[in-house]
Amino acid sequence: MLKKSQVTMKTLMLLTLLGTVLHDATAVPHSLKYFYTASSGVPNFPEFVVVGLVDDVEMVHYDSNTKRAEPKQDWMSRVTEGKADYWERETEVAVGTQQTFKGNIENIKPRFNQTGGVHLVQQMYGCEWDDQTPGVKGFMQFGYDGEDFVAFDLKSESWIAPTPQAVITKHKWDSDKAFIAGQKNYLTQICPEWLKKYVDYGRSSLLRTDLPSVSLLQKTSSSPVSCHATGFYPNSAVMFWKKDGAELHDGVDHGEILPNHDGSFQMSVELKLPSESSADWGKYECVFQLSGVREDIVTKLDKVAIRTNEGNSMHVIIGIIAAVLVLALALIAAVVFMLKKRNAKRPPSPVNNPVVEQEKMLENQNA
Numbered sequence: 001m002l003k004k005s006q007v008t009m010k011t012l013m014l015l016t017l018l019g020t021v022l023h024d025a026t027a028v029p030h031s032l033k034y035f036y037t038a039s040s041g042v043p044n045f046p047e048f049v050v051v052g053l054v055d056d057v058e059m060v061h062y063d064s065n066t067k068r069a070e071p072k073q074d075w076m077s078r079v080t081e082g083k084a085d086y087w088e089r090e091t092e093v094a095v096g097t098q099q100t101f102k103g104n105i106e107n108i109k110p111r112f113n114q115t116g117g118v119h120l121v122q123q124m125y126g127c128e129w130d131d132q133t134p135g136v137k138g139f140m141q142f143g144y145d146g147e148d149f150v151a152f153d154l155k156s157e158s159w160i161a162p163t164p165q166a167v168i169t170k171h172k173w174d175s176d177k178a179f180i181a182g183q184k185n186y187l188t189q190i191c192p193e194w195l196k197k198y199v200d201y202g203r204s205s206l207l208r209t210d211l212p213s214v215s216l217l218q219k220t221s222s223s224p225v226s227c228h229a230t231g232f233y234p235n236s237a238v239m240f241w242k243k244d245g246a247e248l249h250d251g252v253d254h255g256e257i258l259p260n261h262d263g264s265f266q267m268s269v270e271l272k273l274p275s276e277s278s279a280d281w282g283k284y285e286c287v288f289q290l291s292g293v294r295e296d297i298v299t300k301l302d303k304v305a306i307r308t309n310e311g312n313s314m315h316v317i318i319g320i321i322a323a324v325l326v327l328a329l330a331l332i333a334a335v336v337f338m339l340k341k342r343n344a345k346r347p348p349s350p351v352n353n354p355v356v357e358q359e360k361m362l363e364n365q366n367a
Contacts (some may be wrong), residue, residue, distance in 0.1 A: 030055055030206075032195040033126035038101030041118040048098035054198045055206050056235055057263050062094040069094055073201040104367040108144055111165035120145055121367075127191035138187025142367075149367075152183055169367045208233060210264055214288055214299050216306045217268075225273060225306060226255070227286035227299060230266035235259075236291035241271045244283050271301070 035051045041048045052060035059076055062069040069090035071077070082084040104121050125140035140152040148162045151170050157180055161170035169288070175178060199206055212232035218225050229239055241248045251272035258266050274284065284301035299305075 017057075029130045030129045030195055030199050031126060032191055032198060036097070036101060038098065038105060038121045039119070040102070040105050041116065042120075048063075048094075048101060050094055050097075053218055054195070054202060056259065057202075057206065059198070060090075062091065064098055067091065067095065069079040071206065073202060075205060079197075080178050080202045093174050100366060108149075109367050111168070113147075121149075124238075125187070125191075125277060127187055127195055129192050130196055136188060136192045138185060138191060140187060152187075154184065154187060157184060158269070163341065205263075209290065211290065211293070211297065212264075212266070212288065214297055216285065216286070216299065216301070218306050218308045220309065222273075224251075224270040225301065226268045226270045227288075228266065228268045229288050229297070230260065231264045232266075232290055233264045233286075235265040237265070237267065237289060239267055239269045239286065239288045241269060242287055243274075244257065248284075 004039065011342075031054070033053050033056075035049075035053075036051045039045055039047055044066045046063035048062075048064040050060070050062040051058060057073065059073045060069065061072055069087050071080075071087075101121050105119050108121065109115065109119060120143075121140070122143040125138075127139070128137040138154055140148045144149070144165075149175070150159075150166045151160045151162075154161050157171045159170045161167045180185075210231060210233040212229035214227065214229045216225055217228050227239060227241065229237075237257065240254070241252050248271070253270040253272075255268040255270070260266055269286065271284065271286075274281065281301040281303060286299040286301070288297040288299075291296075
């Protein structure tokens with residue numbers, strides 16, 4: 001649905017901030033993102049899901065099964081301080097937006113000559129900011145059945161339609177100047193203000209640094225060796241293989257950074273086993289680098305240290321898969337996109353909340 005180049009993200013919460021060296025104390029971007037997914041014909045899945053993330057950590061969730069907006073981080077209590085009806089208001093607006101998204105599926109299907117079947121309408125919007133760069137990056141995109149549908153271009157203050165079926169929506173939304181002004185104000189003013197508040201609210205959690213545990217894993221004795229790091233935070237990390245001190249590119253497969261159920265992250269990089277004898281494996285090492293941490297975590301390629309499915313460590317692999325699946329259920333909007341696309345002061349009243357402000361604009365904005 002969403003282009004990685006525009007939002008530096010393949011999924012909600014599946015981000016990768018890549019670089020060759022991450023030791024310097026450079027500014028780390030912060031992000032506030034919301035994912036909406038409306039579906040029809042999908043068994044055992046909610047018809048509508050809202051997931052909000054700060055720095056790719058889920059902090060708010062709503063779905064049509066529970067019919068309740070809920071906080072996902074303890075520090076969100078600072079947002080609702082003194083506001084007993086906060087989550088009731090959030091829920092009310094989400095329910096209204098749900099009806100709009102449901103209607104959009106029915107509006108769009110005829111444009112693709114569709115009737116029944118499984119269909120999805122998705123939205124991703126938000127902003128990025130860091131405390132050393134003056135500019136703020138805002139973004140808003142919609143997708144249909146896993147493909148780009150329309151995207152808002154802040155520079156031209158107009159909507160981009162990458163497919164002919166979206167031209168109707170583009171013209172309709174471009175002609176609504178109040179809607180355009182509202183989107184611009186949200187992306188350039190409201191969203192950055194709330195992102196800064198959220199970072200301050202969750203400072204002890206969001207600005208922490210956690211080092212990972214690193215393991216060497218292998219499915220069978222003839223499979224590539226996977227260097228797997230899990231439990232690190234933030235997700236501004238890189239990992240690679242080296243031989244004799246030089247970074248390897250051939251025979252290396254870099255995996256994505258994936259979220260764990262506890263808010264930390266994991267990643268893997270595979271190495272196709274060298275043809276030389278295992279006595280020479282000492283020339284190879286896996287290097288993990290985390291932003292803001294000067295010391296690398298270096299793991300030598302050692303046959304004895306490799307955990308394989310042929311031994312008694314299958315539970316390690318199962319645990320990794322289970323962790324991903326648990327979070328996938330919580331972050332269904334981001335997961336659907338990944339599969340389809342293969343990227344403090346006292347808070348104001350609830351009506352000024354970024355979710356409420358944005359959903360109010362979308363509540364009656366049909367495609």
